[in-house]
Amino acid sequence: MKRIILLITLLLTIPVSLFAQKESILVIESYHAEYPWDASYIEGLKDILKDGYDLQYFEMDTKRLPASEYDKRAQMAWEKYLELKPSLVILGDDNALKYLGKKFSVTTTPVVYLGINNNPRYYDMARFDNITGVLERPLMKRSIKYIDDFFEVKKVLILFDSGETSKVVHTEVFSGKERQIFGGIIADIKLIDNFGTWQKSVLEAKNQDYDAIIVGLYHTLVDDAGNHVDANKVLGWTSDNTPVPPFAFWDFTVGKGKAIGGYVLFGKAQGKKAGELALKMLADKNHGRIPPQTADNGQLYFSRSQLEKWGLTITGDMVSKTTFIE
Template structure:
């Protein structure tokens, strides 16, 4: 009787909330991070305790990335979470070499690079799965071409010189080379390391006979003193000085005072997707047996104000956000 009562009491107790550690490549003030964190928190719910560590690799120079990763690993050791979530490429690149022999399940999100080589090099006790984030390049090009009312257009695609930008641009270039003739669109991918260089590229686009500009990633630009230039400053300047229509690959770049629109990726959607994998692990699945997935919840959005500024009329497929 006593044993039965004890078992019933144990079964009636609430299950322990699992501890999830999010290691961010960037920082909470970066809109992408803010959006996917909101998605994580909303989807994980009360069954999980979420703590965070910011590696801050958008604003800090590359020579301190290893030091930041060491700090993140020390934080992990102190926290001893049940599951680790790695946000974006730098977190996976710098943390997997430190975590691969730990008895931990890892879920990554927002990763642009093909992780297979890294996972093969650092195979160990850690079990890994995750969600890839790949720019919706082909859909963007087709929509922009139709929006501008002509087939053979020239587009300048702007990126900073950060790691994620290099990976995203390489992915775009591979896609472009495969379908260049069928698209009938010419692109030029630019990597700017300084704000001055970025400004020159924006200002020269019209004289170089481009038809439009796509603003990719712009958070790793530095000024003449080598200090990081705030992302909102870069985007605001670009909006004010561009004489060609501006489009974007990510939701945080679209809106009044930003770009006019695009078929974009959403940080919130990535934040919603990753917890689905976390939940499978919590239910007992081995993370290494859960297929790596591609987040494809992109959609065409636009700013009414910015579209009007460029005298463009999006089709019914596009969703107004302001």
């Protein structure tokens, strides 16, 4: 009997909060967990949300699946939401917002998007009190300027796959054209769906008078049989075979056997900003309409091994502003 009384006494002294179930947050990824961008912004989300919430995930996998599967994956994500009934939903990148934004607009569930390249008005998301988020803006002009500061360029080739984000960048930054001039530097952009075509563009870059290649996104390329080509294979082949120095717009493209670097974006910054917005929406149910925001600006980020491979040196004021890896 004494043991029973002691056990009851101990249970009564344990804080009630330890028995409370954590609020769930559903993160719907446009892509997949192994994609470096997703891994990076999820790390940022966890930094802000810490252990206070139960994060659940659904991967739409639109980097590897054909577009004909997107509607099906979106419906599966919606069913996950209905099953989970989360306190808040986070939509990672354009495809998640494009295929699910309107469904959430008729709910009262708070929704935070991140990594959005398009204007939210394009998805009719600018007028709902329960939806806001973080915009992603590839820093192309500034990155090209920094490259020119230590490695003189007159003409650069920007390579992208033909995924949704690539199409948005082409429309928003290049106005749908193949060529723009940034600060006197000719910048040509190519949207490519086939790995063989990508390889040919890389190999011919020097003969086409390009001084550098800037690797954008390369994750939806397919081979001649229509099979998805692993992104690491594309990046490794490009690094090994390009006749001109390869630079980057995103941090995950930089490193040994990859691109040299550049003024790049980090997914982690997107995740942190989205996490802050999520906390704000959860803490104040009467927050009203919150305008979309941008995350921290990019960062100069370079690989020492790749700089050495190409005989390049960063000097002067750029050194103190640069993060070097390896």
